[in-house]
Amino acid sequence: MRRIERRVVALLARGEPGAARLEAIQAYVGETLRLMPDHLRWGVALESAVLGAADAAGRAAGLLDDGRLRLILERWEASSVTPLRQYVRLLRSLTLYAGEELEHAAAPAGAVA
């Protein structure tokens, strides 16, 4: 899993999952991306590279916080370019799915219907 993908997962995770939970979510997303069909994974990796480059350019210009990365993701998610929109949807879906399922698994017995 690329570093930029780990950062995207951290930004898209719901609430404040804590370090251990976030690491588990990142591990799930990373392993799932690795297992994607090659041609789909290559597309995701290319977009991650573009995102990473955009983020690095911002950092070089002194924009060091996650706000800039978050802004790029919001723009991609609203973009009319389908692959950009789907990139954010994919990572958000994986992050949400893993986060909610892990939260459910960690809930004490009887705490949920």
Add this chain to the structure above:
Amino acid sequence: MTDLRADVVVVGSGAGGAVTAATLAEGGRDVCVVEEGPWIAPDELEPFSFEEMRAKYRHRGLTAALGRPGIAYAEGRCVGGSTEINSGLYRRLPEDLAARWRERGRILDFTPDILDHYASTIEAEIEISTVPGAPPLSSALIERGATKLGWRSTEFARLFSYAPDGRGTKQTMARTFVPRAVAAGARIVPDTEAVRVLVDGGRAIGVACRRRRPDGTWERFEVRAPEVFVCGGAIQSPALLQRSGIRGLVGSGLEFHPTIKVAARFPHPIDHDDVPMHRVTEFPSNLTIGGSASTRGHVALAIADAAPGDDEALDAWESTAVYYTAIKSEGHGRVWTLPGLHAPVVAYSLTEADLSLLARGLVHLGELLFAAGATALYPSIAGGPVLHRREDLVSWWDAVDRNRVNLMTVHLASTIRMGEDPARAAADSFGRIRGVANLRVNDASLLPTAPGVNPQAAIMAIARRNADHFLANT
């Protein structure tokens, strides 16, 4: 592992492969089943759980057909195949559809009597039931909404058995036909990928296989058999044949049931342990409405398309369930294998009529759910709109467009169609591949079209028919 020998090698252990293996083994043949996925005990993992997604789904469920829109699809990858991950709904092949297949596809021995015989045979061998007593609330809500609207709905039977205490157990292939095959002497070789069919002098002579060692390297071996059945499903079977140099019509004509989901929030808690078994039957066979798996993660996925970042909606997951509308598409797709790519490339083209029918189905689904008491509906459409009133459903007509709608499917078919017309069908009426002797396909690939109903019943009956034909003629 050293090379294996058998009378018959069967690739895949899902609805087609398991029925084939059990029938042939019980018919006295020495059968070896090669399965790419793991052999997981039927009770080891909770149905529809996070762990099941990790262990039993190909690519963890993250596969998609390219197109506009791209369409996600799911396949099982374990002993038992997709029967391990589906909802177990059982519907016989509709007679009118079978008649169309027989006439247009020129399929021999495909008469109502023969199909009835094989459906009855399967039904006598595996338990098919409705829920004893009242259905779960998530399913009863479909019936409630349909009744209020004056629509027909029915509880579909499922491949389930029920204990006296009401606990249901899905009758998957790993629980039924795979053990039968083993009891009759079949060998199951899990965690093993069929790389290509071995062909010599125009005849199939076995399958080249590989399995990963614990150190990550590949161990290669062959299963030599004078008869080969390929039963990997509508994506993997054509991919295997193409990797073996068998192309022509193989992989063309892919059909499936594009599906759009809606997360429905109710003013009360709802069950999440099972899949609703009621279906709306008010509409023609090209439009279905039903319920889907609704674990906490599934609910979050369904909400996130329309309302990303809506924490309040996500927190209400215990009062939310996922429903869907599926169509019988007029579009077609294709499966390719390309050099350098391990997984096949799948593409699918939806027609404008498909999109219109999906929009119609989505609006009907919204009507149903509001009639059932839903207070908020989240469609799988980027940016929504999320609705709280029936009067606003009209906005969904325009929202179903190629750039915003998110579709998925679990029913894939028709990539190696059967029939006597070589210009339309890569296999003959009994699954024999044209141009290669002793090579058969026996799974969803053979169906001439997507059936418009859950396909497992048709796959099992046709697999049994073709296996009997093999036993009678070899």
